[in-house]
Amino acid sequence: MKQPLNIFWFRRDLRLDDNIGFFEALRSEHPVLPIFIFDSEILDQLPEDDARVNFIYDTLQKMRSNLQDERDSSIAMYHGKPLDIYKKLVEDYDINTVFTNHDYEPYARERDKEIKSFLKDHDIDFKTFKDQVIFEKDEVVKKDGDPYVVYTPYMKVWKENFKDYDLKIYYTNDYLDNLVKNTRLPNLDLAEIGFKKSSQQIEEYTVTPTLIQEYEDTRNFPAKDSTSRLGPHLRFGTVSVRKMVKKAIAEKNEIFWQELIWREFFMQILWHYPDTTKESFKSKYDRIEWRNNEDEFKKWCEGKTGYPFVDAGMRQLNQTGFMHNRVRMLVGSFLCKHLLIDWRWGEAYFAEKLHDYEMSSNVGNWQWVAGSGVDAAPYFRIFNPTTQIDKFDKDRTYIKKFVPEFDTDDYPEKMVDHKEARERCLKVYKEAVS
Structure with missing residues (x-):
């Protein structure tokens, strides 16, 4: 007869200490099997050298080693659709309760609803916590x-x-002896989940x-x-x-x-407002007639707009997976206001590139610069990408670091005139929202 156990499902809480759901699981009456699922629904949309997947993988391996060395336990690693993994877990173990922490994104909410329903059909509790x-x-x-x-x-x-x-603070150290004693729980390598070592690193x-x-x-x-x-x-x-x-x-x-x-x-x-991932919070802003010129979008993505502060930001993002917050506002405003390209295009590009991509903040900030979101900048607020340099990079140190051809004949011409772009933006926005 199988021994009853509880599962703790690690997700966006990759730490052993001060983790509320993990803490509650460890204090429960049954031994705890920690698991992580590399969700193919998410991973299949990412490039194979994604630094974030590398970071998650490396973090989990450190956590596994820690538990193996200190507690004769580990973390079971799986790859696939979460529901399929749980179907297998229910066959392999006598599960009493699955513990995890809340996740607030639309996909995660649907996923958890599906898992909870499946577990309920098998008389298994699904408990989640604010963490x-x-x-x-x-x-x-x-x-x-x-x-x-x-x-x-x-x-x-x-x-x-x-x-x-x-x-x-929820200190777990006193309860780690309640983990399942097994140092050889299933593991995976990066290749098995379809990824390879990234050239980019997520910094401490x-x-x-x-x-x-x-x-x-x-x-x-x-x-x-x-x-x-x-x-x-x-x-x-x-x-x-x-x-x-x-x-x-x-x-x-x-x-x-x-x-x-x-x-x-x-x-x-x-x-x-989960629909704000695709729709403007202020619905009238979805009437804007975006130009959505693909060649201009490509220049913006590559940091070849002819506006050095914008270009430095985009090149920093492409090279490092990070962009300074002040510059994010500028490049976002430039895309939406100067080029009249839909904020959703920029949001999707950031989602692919940013190491710190967080759906709620990314959507919120992109709608902010577009003027369409909560607490948004008014649509007539249009950053001047040239005067911003004197305010925030007057010695051009940041620009020279990421745009080495700045101030040479090799640097591209401005793709749009600021004054003309501003007037065009005001006209298009006014027609849409007034």
């Missing part, structure tokens, strides 16, 4: 229950609610007291390269958001803290 945010779903809403669609009032209520919040994050204290003064200057690089680590859960909030509070830095709240603002927007 990747401080406040979720409708925990920060207006008094009438409606979601906030403007950041500042959301942030104020978030902070007010936080005063009564028990920001505890830096959240020192100095970085937090200087964040407000340095965050707008891409040449300083002084951002935390926390994005991918929050995205894949290699770091706990609770520990990051604790650090921000300890350093008494409102600006750094508010960046973490922005992340949760966009997450709850996606939860309440």
Whole structure:
């Protein structure tokens, strides 16, 4: 007779400590089998050298080694459609409960609904927990229950609610002996899931007291390269958001803290308005007659627009998988406003290239620059890509790093005149939204 066990399903929470769902699973009455599923529904859409898949794979291998060396356990690795994997797991094990953490993206919600229904048919509980945010779903809403669609009032209520919040850390170390004792659980190599070693690396994050204290003064200057690089680590859960909030509070830095709240603002927007992944939050903006010129889009993607700040940003993205936040606003505005190319094209390109791609933030920020989203910049706000250089890269240090032919005859001509593009944009937008 098979021994009853519980499963913990790792997803966007790739850490052994301060992981709420894992903590709850370990404290349950049955031994815990940790698993990870390389979801073919997601992976099949990615390039074979995707750095994010490499990062997930390498992180999991470190976690496996840690459990093998310290606890005579491991993590079982699978590849395929999650429902197919669970059909196999139900045959192989006597499963009492599956534990995991909430995921808020539309695909993940549908996937979990399907898995929960399947498990219920087999008398298996499916328990999920809030882990990747401080406040979720409708925990920060207006008094009438409606979601906030403007950041500042959301942030104020978030902070007010936080005063009564028990920001505890969920230490798992005392409970790891409740793992299934088996160091030879199924493993995979990159090739088996259709991937190869990437030339790009996801960098370690830096959240020192100095970085937090200087964040407000340095965050707008891409040449300083002084951002935390926390994005991918929050995205894949290699770091706990609770520990990051604790650090921000300890350093008494409102600006750094508010960046973490922005992340949760966009997450709850996606939860309440899942259609915003494809449709403008302000529906009248879907009446815009985008030009969607494919040759111009290609130049933008390659960083050959003739506007050096824009080009530096796109080349940084292509070469490194990262782009400085200030520059993201500029390149996004340039695509939507100067070239009149649909924000969804830019969002999809960022989704493919950004190491820290987070659907809620990416969609939210692209709609922001297009003027179509929540708390968006008004459509007549159009960044001047030339004057932005004097404000944020006056010595051209960032530009010269990524555009070596800048200021030479080899650098391309401007693909569009700023004044003409601005006037064209205002005309097209006004016709659509007025």
